[in-house]
Structure formats: C-alpha cells, structure tokens
Amino acid sequence: MARAMSPTATPPAAPLAPKALRHRRSVRRLTAGQAELLRNAFTASQGIDDDRGYQSWAGIHGLPLPISCKHHVELFLPWHRAYLYLFEKSLQDLVPGATLPWWDWTAEHAEGIPAAYTRRKVDGRKNPLFDSPIQKSGRERASQTRTTRAPGRPGELPTPTMIATLLEERDFATFQTELESIHDGIHVWTGGTMGQIPVAAYDPLFWAHHCMIDRVWYLWQLRHGPGVPHGLLDRALAPFPMTVRDTLEISHLGYDYAASTAAVGGP
Numbered sequence: 001m002a003r004a005m006s007p008t009a010t011p012p013a014a015p016l017a018p019k020a021l022r023h024r025r026s027v028r029r030l031t032a033g034q035a036e037l038l039r040n041a042f043t044a045s046q047g048i049d050d051d052r053g054y055q056s057w058a059g060i061h062g063l064p065l066p067i068s069c070k071h072h073v074e075l076f077l078p079w080h081r082a083y084l085y086l087f088e089k090s091l092q093d094l095v096p097g098a099t100l101p102w103w104d105w106t107a108e109h110a111e112g113i114p115a116a117y118t119r120r121k122v123d124g125r126k127n128p129l130f131d132s133p134i135q136k137s138g139r140e141r142a143s144q145t146r147t148t149r150a151p152g153r154p155g156e157l158p159t160p161t162m163i164a165t166l167l168e169e170r171d172f173a174t175f176q177t178e179l180e181s182i183h184d185g186i187h188v189w190t191g192g193t194m195g196q197i198p199v200a201a202y203d204p205l206f207w208a209h210h211c212m213i214d215r216v217w218y219l220w221q222l223r224h225g226p227g228v229p230h231g232l233l234d235r236a237l238a239p240f241p242m243t244v245r246d247t248l249e250i251s252h253l254g255y256d257y258a259a260s261t262a263a264v265g266g267p
C-alpha cells in the first residue's frame with residue numbers, strides 16, 4: 001500500500017480489481033534475473049518426484065501411458081494451451097514470477113537453439129534447461145535415461161515470412177493444420193528426444209517451442225478473433241479440467257505475450 005486511505009473513502013471492490021497479467025517473453029529477451037527465475041523453477045520442478053513435479057508433467061504428453069496429447073486432430077492448439085497453462089502454474093507455485101518463455105525459431109534462423117538451452121552449466125551450476133532425466137516408465141528404451149538433441153542446420157528453421165503468410169489464413173482449421181505442420185518440423189529439426197512424441201515433453205526445450213506455437217495462435221486470434229468452430233467449444237481437454245472455450249482468451253488465463261521488442265514489465 002503506497003498511500004493511506006482516508007477513513008471516508010470507499011474501499012475498491014475486490015472482484016473489479018484488475019487482474020495482473022503475467023508476461024511471457026522471448027527467450028532471447030529475458031533479463032539475467034528472469035532467466036534465473038526460469039532456471040530456478042525448472043530445477044525445483046525437476047527435483048519433485050510426485051505429481052506436482054516435472055516428470056509427471058512431461059509424462060502427461062506421452063509416456064507413461066496413456067498418451068494424452070492431441071496431435072493431428074482439431075484440438076491441437078487448445079489442448080496444448082491448457083497443458084502449458086497448467087504446467088506454468090505448477091512452476092509458479094514453486095517460484096513465483098516464473099513464466100514460460102517462447103523460442104522464436106524464426107528469429108533464431110541463423111543461430112538455432114537459444115543459448116539459454118544449450119549451456120550445460122550457468123554460473124557453475126547445472127543448467128536445468130539443457131536436459132532432463134526421463135523417468136523409467138517414460139522411456140521407450142531402457143537406455144533412454146536423459147533427453148538428447150541432434151539439431152539440424154539453423155538455416156533450415158522457418159522464416160518470419162512463413163509465419164506472416166500463415167497469419168493471413170482466415171480459416172481456423174486450415175491455420176491450425178498448417179501451424180501444426182510447422183510445429184512438427186521443429187520437433188524433427190531438434191531431433192533426439194524432441195523428435196519422438198512419446199518422450200518429447202521431457203526436453204525442457206519442448207515448453208519454449210510450444211510457447212511459440214501458442215503465441216502464433218494468439219497473434220492469429222488478434223487478427224481473426226476466436227475463430228474456433230462452435231461445435232468445438234464445449235469439448236473437454238482431458239486430462240485437464242478445462243474445455244476448448246476456457247482456452248480461447250489468454251487474458252482470462254492470466255497471461256499475455258510481451259511485445260517482442262521489449263522485456264519490460266513486472267512478473
């Protein structure tokens with residue numbers, strides 16, 4: 001409280017108080033402090049064995065069975081939005097102020113995977129964004145104890161023009177199918193764990209990749225509105241307690257995408 005309230009002033013009604021939005025930012029624009037929050041949150045999550053921890057969250061996407069993620073179906077974008085939203089909340093329970101950053105692979109066209117994810121150590125400590133263990137029940141093969149990557153050449157990543165063209169598409173179903181196909185390409189380009197759906201989400205880079213996908217959907221919604229066919233709105237996004245309708249407005253979910261030109265704003 002910065003100012004004392006006069007005794008006669010009416011206190012503001014709580015439900016009308018504006019909800020503070022948490023800003024997701026580009027990986028390359030994180031301040032040192034924001035990057036540290038992110039690493040601390042991943043380290044904390046990776047250190048928890050029960051269903052609040054990283055292994056459990058990663059396992060929802062693929063192995064252990066059932067494989068819940070929605071790919072190549074009409075719920076691809078809403079399902080992954082719910083997934084990221086709830087995982088991000090789990091991180092914020094551990095480290096308040098942590099938000100998922102996006103990996104803008106179009107801007108990384110010349111560099112490939114952002115340095116925040118490729119350094120083994122930061123400040124003498126293990127970098128939790130570099131890799132992650134894969135729990136026993138999550139492995140496709142016994143030897144698959146940790147995540148790996150085998151990226152292609154940076155020049156093979158999508159260009160900004162490809163995304164600009166995609167954003168002109170008016171039809172949601174077409175847009176979603178094309179965005180998913182670009183998304184598939186990044187998984188394959190990254191290689192290793194990310195290249196295989198049953199284990200992809202164990203790689204910490206998965207979340208930054210999907211954050212970019214979610215952001216591109218948001219940019220599309222800014223232009224074209226919700227756009228999702230009516231018949232989909234009440235579809236459930238199992239195993240999450242959410243429907244497609246719940247995912248349409250990101251400000252209702254308490255987050256926003258920071259403009260890519262600045263990294264300002266509170267957590």
Ligand SMILES: [Cu+2]
Nearest residue numbers: 183187200210
């Ligand atoms: Cu994916």
